[in-house]
Each structure stands twice: as C-alpha cells, then as structure tokens.
Amino acid sequence: MVSSENTPLKQTNLYSKHLKLNARMVDFAGYAMPLNYESQIVEHTAVRADAGIFDVSHMKVVDLKGARVFEMMSYLIANDVSKIKKNQAIYSAMLNHNGGIIDDLITYFVDDNYYRLVVNAGCAEKDIQWIKSVAKEFKVEVDTSQKKSIIALQGPKAKAYLMDFLNDFEPHLIDEVESLKPFYFYFSDKLMIAKTGYTGESGVECILDYDLAEKFWDMMIEYGVTPCGLASRDSLRLEAGFPLYGKDLDENHNPFESGLAWCTSLNTDREFIGKKALLDIKNKGIKNKLAGVVLKERGMIRDGQVVLTSNGKGLVTSGGYSPVLKHSIALVRIPIKCNEDCQIQVRDKTLDAKIVPPSFIKNGKALVEIDAN
Amino acid sequence: MSKSYAQTHEWVEEKQEGVYLVGISNHAQELLGDIVFVELPAVGDSFNKGDELGIVESVKAASNIYSPVSGEVVEVNEDLESSPELINSSAESDGWLCVIKVSDPSELSSLSNEAEYLASLDS
Numbered sequence: 001m002v003s004s005e006n007t008p009l010k011q012t013n014l015y016s017k018h019l020k021l022n023a024r025m026v027d028f029a030g031y032a033m034p035l036n037y038e039s040q041i042v043e044h045t046a047v048r049a050d051a052g053i054f055d056v057s058h059m060k061v062v063d064l065k066g067a068r069v070f071e072m073m074s075y076l077i078a079n080d081v082s083k084i085k086k087n088q089a090i091y092s093a094m095l096n097h098n099g100g101i102i103d104d105l106i107t108y109f110v111d112d113n114y115y116r117l118v119v120n121a122g123c124a125e126k127d128i129q130w131i132k133s134v135a136k137e138f139k140v141e142v143d144t145s146q147k148k149s150i151i152a153l154q155g156p157k158a159k160a161y162l163m164d165f166l167n168d169f170e171p172h173l174i175d176e177v178e179s180l181k182p183f184y185f186y187f188s189d190k191l192m193i194a195k196t197g198y199t200g201e202s203g204v205e206c207i208l209d210y211d212l213a214e215k216f217w218d219m220m221i222e223y224g225v226t227p228c229g230l231a232s233r234d235s236l237r238l239e240a241g242f243p244l245y246g247k248d249l250d251e252n253h254n255p256f257e258s259g260l261a262w263c264t265s266l267n268t269d270r271e272f273i274g275k276k277a278l279l280d281i282k283n284k285g286i287k288n289k290l291a292g293v294v295l296k297e298r299g300m301i302r303d304g305q306v307v308l309t310s311n312g313k314g315l316v317t318s319g320g321y322s323p324v325l326k327h328s329i330a331l332v333r334i335p336i337k338c339n340e341d342c343q344i345q346v347r348d349k350t351l352d353a354k355i356v357p358p359s360f361i362k363n364g365k366a367l368v369e370i371d372a373n
Numbered sequence: 374m375s376k377s378y379a380q381t382h383e384w385v386e387e388k389q390e391g392v393y394l395v396g397i398s399n400h401a402q403e404l405l406g407d408i409v410f411v412e413l414p415a416v417g418d419s420f421n422k423g424d425e426l427g428i429v430e431s432v433k434a435a436s437n438i439y440s441p442v443s444g445e446v447v448e449v450n451e452d453l454e455s456s457p458e459l460i461n462s463s464a465e466s467d468g469w470l471c472v473i474k475v476s477d478p479s480e481l482s483s484l485s486n487e488a489e490y491l492a493s494l495d496s
Contacts, residue, residue: 039461040432041407231406235432298410300430321409321432328409347435 001025001032012057013149013210017217021227029121031058034229041323043232044239047199048324048364051155052228053220059150060124061207062117062131066140069115073107075272076134078255080265084109089183089194093249093260094127095274099281100251101258103127104243106196110187118150118207120245134273149213153220154203154236156364161225162193162204165216180204198233200240200361238320238329241292241359247303248290248317248331254281257333259290259358289336290317292358294368295328295344297351306345309338309355316344324361327370331358376465377481378490379441383426384465385473385484392447394469397429397438400494402464405431408457413449413471420444420473422480427470429460438470442480448472 001009009032018025023034034055036043046052064072073081079092089108093101103123108116119127128144135142153162159178166174170191177186177193182202185194192207208216221227234244243249243259255264255278266278293316295301301319314334322329334342334355343350356368376384382401385393402408410430420426420440427438449471452459460468475481485493 036406039407039458041409041458231432300410300432300435302435321407 001027003027003030010058012055013213014055014057014151014217017214017221018055018227021221023227023229026230028230029058029124031121033058034227036229036231037227040229040231040235043226043228044235044323046226047155047201047228047232047236048361049156050224050226051153051157051161051203052199052226052232053217054152054154054228054233055149055217056152056205056233057149057213058121060119060121060127060144061146061148061150062119062128063143063146064115064117064131064135064140065113065143066135066138067113068138069113069140072135072138072140073115074270075138076131077105077107078260078264078272078274078278080268080270081107081109081115082270083265086111087184087187089185089196090263092263093255093258094130095255095272095278096251097273097277099254099274099277101245101249101253101255101260102130102251104245104249104260106194108185108187108192108194116192122246147210148207149210149217150205150207151213151216152197152199152203152205153225154197154199154201156201158201158203161220161223164223165219168219169212169215198240198242199236200242201236201364235320235323238318238331239322239324239360241331241357243290243331244318248333253333254278256281256286257288257290259331287335288314288333290331290333290358292356292360292368293330293332293342293344293353294322294325294356294360294370295330295351295353296370299328299346299349299351301328301330301344301346301353307332307334307353308343308345308350309334310341311335311338322360324364325366325368325370329360376487377441377484378487379439379484380493381439381441383438383441385441385481388472391478392472392474393442393444395426395441395471395473396469397460397464398490399464400491401436402461402468405429405436405461406433407431408460411453411457411460411470413453414446416446416449418446419476420446422477440473441484442473442475443477444473444475446471447474
C-alpha cells in the first residue's frame with residue numbers, strides 16, 4: 001500500500017494479523033490501518049455487548065525523563081498533573097500560546113522522574129517538536145524510540161478476557177491488574193496495562209513489546225474477542241461523546257468551545273502554556289460550546305453540515321450513527337444559551353434534531369430519549 | 374433469473390412481463406459499508422432512465438440511486454425501513470429496492486449482463 005504521495009505506508013507490528021483477518025486497510029496518518037474487518041456496526045455492537053480488540057499502535061509513545069519532569073508537565077498541559085498519584089493517568093489538552101488545542105493526550109505518572117505520554121498519530125510529529133522545545137528549559141529527556149504495540153481491549157467482558165491472558169502469560173500480575181481502578185495503570189517496560197479507553201466501555205489499553213503483543217492479539221482472537229478497526233473505534237467514541245482531534249478539536253478552537261473545560265485547570269496559581277490566553281477569552285465571554293445532537297427523523301448527519309439553533313448557526317464537527325439509539329448523532333459547535341430544539345441542514349432538507357449533553361450512552365444503554373414526533 | 378446492470382451499479386431483474394425488480398449491486402453495497410437508512414420513491418412516482426430514484430445512506434456516505442430504466446414505481450421494499458442492512462447482506466436478492474413498470478423496454482438492451490458488469494469493475 002502506498003500513500004497519496006506514493007510513499008510506502010508504515011505498518012504496525014500487527015499488520016499481517018489484520019490482513020489474515022481480511023481487514024479492509026486504509027491510510028491513516030501514514031500508517032496502513034484496519035478500517036473494518038467485517039461490518040463496523042457488528043464490531044461496534046460486539047464492544048458494547050462483549051469485547052473488542054483494537055490495534056492502535058500508530059499512536060505515539062513519548063517518554064519524558066528528568067529531575068524536573070513534574071515541573072515541565074505542570075507547564076505543558078492544560079490539566080493539572082498534581083491531581084494524579086504514581087500509577088495514575090490524566091487526560092488533557094495541550095495548548096498553544098493562543099489557547100488553541102495542539103493535541104489531546106493521556107499522561108501517565110510512572111515515577112517522580114518519568115512521565116509517559118501517548119499522543120495522536122496525526123499530531124505526533126508536531127507534538128514531538130513542540131514537546132522537545134518545551135523540554136529544553138527543564139532539561140528533560142524526550143524519548144520517542146520505543147518499539148511497542150499499543151492494543152486496546154474494550155467491553156463489559158474485556159476484564160475477563162484480560163485475566164485469561166494474564167493467567168497464561170503473567171500470572172503474578174493478576175491481583176494487581178484485577179484491582180486497577182479507572183485511569184490507574186500497571187507499568188513495566190515490556191508491558192503496561194492502563195484502565196483507560198476511548199469507547200465508553202470498561203477495558204484496558206496496553207503498551208507491549210512486539211512479541212508479547214502478538215501473543216496477546218492471537219490469544220484474544222482465538223478466545224472470540226472481536227477484532228475492531230478504525231471505523232468502529234470512531235462510532236464508539238462518538239456514541240460515548242468523546243471528541244476526536246482534527247474534527248472536534250483543533251488549533252483554532254479553545255477548550256471552552258470544545259467540551260474540554262472540565263479538564264482545563266485554571267483555578268490555581270499554576271502557570272501553563274495558554275493560560276493567559278484562556279483567562280482573556282473567559283473575560284471577553286465564551287460564545288460557543290460543543291454539544292451533542294440526536295437527529296429526530298430518519299437520516300444521517302455528516303461533518304460540516306449547518307446547525308440552526310434558536311441563538312444562531314453552528315456546525316457539525318463529527319456526524320455519525322448510533323447503533324444503540326438507532327438514530328444519527330453528532331457533536332456540534334453551536335452558540336451557547338440556545339433551546340433544545342434545533343435543525344440540521346442535510347442536503348436540500350432541514351431535519352429536526354435535539355440538543356443533548358455530549359454523551360449519548362453509558363454502560364451500553366442510551367442516555368437520550370428521542371420523542372416519537 | 375438473470376440481472377442486467379447499469380454502470381452506476383443498479384440492477385434490474387424481470388419479475389413479470391414488463392415489470393422489473395430494481396436494486397443495487399453487491400459491489401456497490403461493499404463500497405458503501407453499513408447501510409443505515411434508505412430513501413425510497415413512493416408507489417406511483419414516475420422516473421426517466423438516469424433520474425435520481427432514491428438515496429442510500431451508509432455510515433460512510435450518502436449515495437444516489439439512479440433509475441436504470443424509465444417507468445412507474447409499483448411497489449417498494451417496506452422491509453428496508455426497519456432493516457436497511459438487508460442491502461448489505463442481500464443486495465441482489467432480499468435487499469431489492471422497488472419494482473418498476475417499464476415504459477420503454479428498448480432501454481434494457483443498453484444495460485450490461487453480469488459478466489460485462491463485473492468485468493467493467495476491474496478496468
């Protein structure tokens with residue numbers, strides 16, 4: 001496979017496994033990645049009901065080491081790392097000096113001198129450049145050389161499958177991993193298991209050495225875990241109300257209008273990149289917000305469509321379909337203080353929709369009621 | 374029963390004299406991905422060959438269905454309202470879209486047979 005510029009696509013370590021499972025492959029951020037193996041809706045449903053496994057090794061692991069790494073993290077990201085303990089992770093946006101979002105990422109507090117970041121594949125190059133420029137001042141070493149697979153195992157049965165794997169390969173870890181609370185992780189260089197995820201289900205994201213990753217993947221597939229591609233990953237995160245960088249988040253929008261005020265910590269003395277700009281924006285008044293919509297009628301909401309609200313026009317940032325609600329859903333950027341009823345301009349029609357908090361399901365069940373109009 | 378195919382991936386199959394089933398090809402449903410909604414014409418609507426007959430909405434994109442023949446819609450597949458995925462699982466059988474009473478049977482000769490249609494996909 002080659003990219004649009006005719007350079008060969010990068011492959012993750014599990015590339016041949018995807019081909020063996022008949023995945024439809026696509027170019028994502030320069031990597032040949034599985035889009036879907038069969039029906040993306042079947043994969044999506046399997047994650048909500050049982051468990052699914054995702055190769056997300058295209059994402060970038062960035063290890064930060066040094067005596068002043070805590071200070072650096074305190075300055076680098078919008079959320080406050082002093083909130084987390086060792087073996088705990090935190091989700092945050094990383095801002096530029098205008099308060100725009102460079103990327104969203106998860107930070108893992110491994111040790112007093114060691115934080116691990118996992119950043120988006122599409123942003124990796126620019127993130128690393130940015131992080132290196134910030135690291136200089138704090139004399140922190142930025143290591144991006146790790147050769148690891150990143151595998152997500154998600155769903156109500158994910159834990160049981162994971163325990164099967166640990167039982168066979170790492171039995172001494174069972175007790176520790178069993179008792180992991182959400183956003184906590186087990187760390188070793190060859191295997192890291194974090195109770196995090198991008199689907200809205202419980203489960204783990206693991207960073208493993210290549211050979212262990214292959215054993216993990218093979219065993220999970222053999223045990224009946226459904227292989228899931230980028231398409232179902234996207235529909236799952238949308239249903240869960242999680243933003244996607246490049247659609248709902250970008251450098252031209254601040255956290256307040258991107259649904260990330262909750263993880264932007266402004267209330268302390270802490271200096272961080274973008275803080276001044278955000279305080280300025282807050283003083284001037286925040287005009288837009290990221291919300292969810294559910295289409296009341298039959299049809300599909302697509303990215304870029306116009307939203308008509310009682311307080312002015314907005315835009316669809318992520319449009320899609322919810323297999324749980326059996327309706328089209330979307331994340332939208334709209335004016336604040338508008339009524340619940342809105343309309344979406346779909347091709348030549350204007351369809352009725354309902355504005356809801358940006359989270360459509362929880363524990364596999366719908367959070368939204370759609371009136372049968 | 375043998376089908377005839379349009380370049381735009383619709384097929385027709387004779388149901389009775391002058392009355393034809395219309396659907397989209399298996400190749401088309403594969404390209405579309407999971408289909409979630411179908412906008413079908415109404416019984417009684419008339420179309421010329423090449424007119425937009427309806428729309429198939431998949432998770433990936435909205436795709437127009439073009440009428441492979443001129444005529445009047447006499448039946449639509451009501452199952453597709455609740456089960457649009459029938460088009461994915463059975464595009465050339467249970468996933469039929471509608472039935473058209475053909476007004477100009479000579480149009481059928483410009484459609485391809487299955488072998489010709491499949492060969493055109495490779496080019």
